[in-house]
Amino acid sequence: MTKQYQALSPGHTACAGCGELLAMRHALQAAGPDVIVTGATGCSEVTTSGYPDSSFGMPWIHSLFENSSSVASGIAAALRYQKKQDKIKVIATGGDGATFDIGFGALSAMWSRGDDILYICYDNEAYMNTGVQASGATLPGTSTTTSPSGAVEQGNMMPKKDMPAIAMAHGCVYVATASPGYPIDIQNKVKKALTMKGPKYIQLLSPCVPGWGFSTDQAVKLGKLAHQTGLYPIFEAVNGQITSAMKVPKPTPSVSAYLELQKRFKHVLKNPQLLATIQAIADANIVKYGL
Amino acid sequence: MKNKISVAAGTSKNNKTGAWRSYRPEIDFEKCTGCGICESVCPEPCISNSHKINKMGKEVRQIDYDYCKGCGLCAAECPFKAISMKIEKK
Numbered sequence: 001m002t003k004q005y006q007a008l009s010p011g012h013t014a015c016a017g018c019g020e021l022l023a024m025r026h027a028l029q030a031a032g033p034d035v036i037v038t039g040a041t042g043c044s045e046v047t048t049s050g051y052p053d054s055s056f057g058m059p060w061i062h063s064l065f066e067n068s069s070s071v072a073s074g075i076a077a078a079l080r081y082q083k084k085q086d087k088i089k090v091i092a093t094g095g096d097g098a099t100f101d102i103g104f105g106a107l108s109a110m111w112s113r114g115d116d117i118l119y120i121c122y123d124n125e126a127y128m129n130t131g132v133q134a135s136g137a138t139l140p141g142t143s144t145t146t147s148p149s150g151a152v153e154q155g156n157m158m159p160k161k162d163m164p165a166i167a168m169a170h171g172c173v174y175v176a177t178a179s180p181g182y183p184i185d186i187q188n189k190v191k192k193a194l195t196m197k198g199p200k201y202i203q204l205l206s207p208c209v210p211g212w213g214f215s216t217d218q219a220v221k222l223g224k225l226a227h228q229t230g231l232y233p234i235f236e237a238v239n240g241q242i243t244s245a246m247k248v249p250k251p252t253p254s255v256s257a258y259l260e261l262q263k264r265f266k267h268v269l270k271n272p273q274l275l276a277t278i279q280a281i282a283d284a285n286i287v288k289y290g291l
Numbered sequence: 292m293k294n295k296i297s298v299a300a301g302t303s304k305n306n307k308t309g310a311w312r313s314y315r316p317e318i319d320f321e322k323c324t325g326c327g328i329c330e331s332v333c334p335e336p337c338i339s340n341s342h343k344i345n346k347m348g349k350e351v352r353q354i355d356y357d358y359c360k361g362c363g364l365c366a367a368e369c370p371f372k373a374i375s376m377k378i379e380k381k
Contacts, residue, residue: 010335010358011303016311017362022334048303055303183331209362217363220332 005033005057012055014047017216019207019223020122021047023180024093027120027204030187031091031194033058036075040068040094040103043129043208044122066103068094069110072117085116089194095206096123100136100161111170111199118193121163124206132211132264136161139231140281141274142264144211149267154274167201168240174198176236179205181223185246189236205232213263225258230282233289248291255279304358308335312361314376316354322373325349329365329374338365 007028014021024044028037037060039045045062048055063071072092079085092110094103099121110117126144127133134144138156143149147156167175174193178186186204193200205226207219214222226232228248235245255278259265268274285291318329323345329352330338341353354365366374 006301006336008336009301009303010337010355011306011308012335013306013308014334016334016360017364018334022332022364025334025336026331049298050303050306052298053303053305054298054300057300180332215363216361217367219334220364220368 007031007057008048009055009057011053012048013050014043015209015216017209017219018043018047019180019205019209019219020044020095020124022183022219023122023178023186023204023206026180026183026186027190027202028056028058028091030190031058031089034087035089035091036061037091037093038062038068038071038075040098041065041129042095042098042122043124044093044095046129065098067106068092068098068103069107069117069119072119073110073113073115076115076117090115090117091120092117093120093122095127095129096121096125096137097127097135099123100163108170111167111172111201114171114198116197116199118190118200118202120190121201121203122206123203124208124211125160126208126211128208128211134158137163139278141268141278143267144264154267154271155264164201164203164235164237168237170199171240172199172201174200174236174238176201177203177205177232177234179223179227179232179234180207181220181225181227182234182246185234192236211264213266214261218261222258222261225253225261229253229255229258230286230291231255231258231278233285233291235289242289245289245291248286252286255282307357308360309357312356312359313379314361314363315356315379316359316361316363316366316374316376318352318354319373319375320351321345321347322371323349323351324371324373325351326370327352328368328370332364332368334362334364335359
């Protein structure tokens with residue numbers, strides 16, 4: 001039996017049933033051993049790289065919360081100088097807080113420079129590592145510790161940033177979203193992205209057991225339901241044009257099938273107006289992406 | 292001054308997380324069809340191919356209990372219900 005390359009080794013300290021590590025494992029496994037990965041601060045870093053251990057099977061660097069993309073740009077420049085840019089690929093990763101909010105300036109700059117880097121965002125829709133604070137990726141109506149549901153406000157009131165559209169506006173050659181409900185889809189998208197030259201962006205939905213409030217065996221089920229209800233469109237775009245989108249089943253399940261499994265949306269099911277708002281987001285996605 | 296700040300790949304295996312578990316997944320040797328879905332959905336990952344052949348002629352999967360945290364994703368996603376979650380006893 002030959003020893004297989006393992007992108008992520010067991011023994012990391014992520015929660016049981018973590019959807020983020022599941023998505024990350026498939027993405028990095030597909031990238032293969034000839035990559036250098038940078039990681040932003042967040043669960044993906046804290047759980048895997050507590051000194052003196054590392055779960056990763058490839059060179060992996062963490063610097064700060066905001067500069068995963070800047071460090072990756074520096075690595076890409078060094079590889080260009082050594083004329084190794086065709087052999088070794090650079091991947092920058094970060095959670096949704098690092099991508100949508102804190103590291104957004106550096107990320108925008110990386111895309112503008114046109115560096116040959118794949119950026120992977122693990123989108124768990126809040127700052128889960130520090131205790132579920134709302135981020136730019138949080139859906140309207142979500143109850144978090146900074147936007148609790150109560151008598152006055154019903155959870156987060158801000159819309160979720162359309163990060164794939166922002167990436168396309170920067171001229172990314174490849175933009176895709178995927179979910180751990182479909183691991184082979186994640187692998188195919190990462191492999192496809194790494195064949196292209198230029199800035200690329202992949203956003204992976206990452207169900208979070210304590211942050212979303214579901215039982216530990218449901219991360220894959222929720223990854224599928226997020227897509228099937230239309231709340232999390234799975235598509236890919238090449239050079240700013242959407243080339244394919246994963247169809248939703250007909251008849252499409254209502255968003256309550258997805259929301260009722262999660263504690264963060266418990267109040268939504270008792271509030272028909274808020275439920276209609278979230279259903280409208282899903283319906284708009286289905287029309288926009290032709291799901 | 293030189294500080295060693297890099298660590299070897301895959302060294303998190305030193306950290307055995309099996310003690311986190313309260314439910315223990317068990318694979319039914321004869322029911323397993325070797326499809327590999329459990330292997331694919333395990334977040335650790337601690338499920339691998341045992342290369343042992345059952346009566347159906349399939350390669351049965353095995354679980355590394357040193358690392359399994361007992362999340363139950365494998366049992367929930369197994370299409371043949373070949374994995375059952377049993378409460379962990381001392």
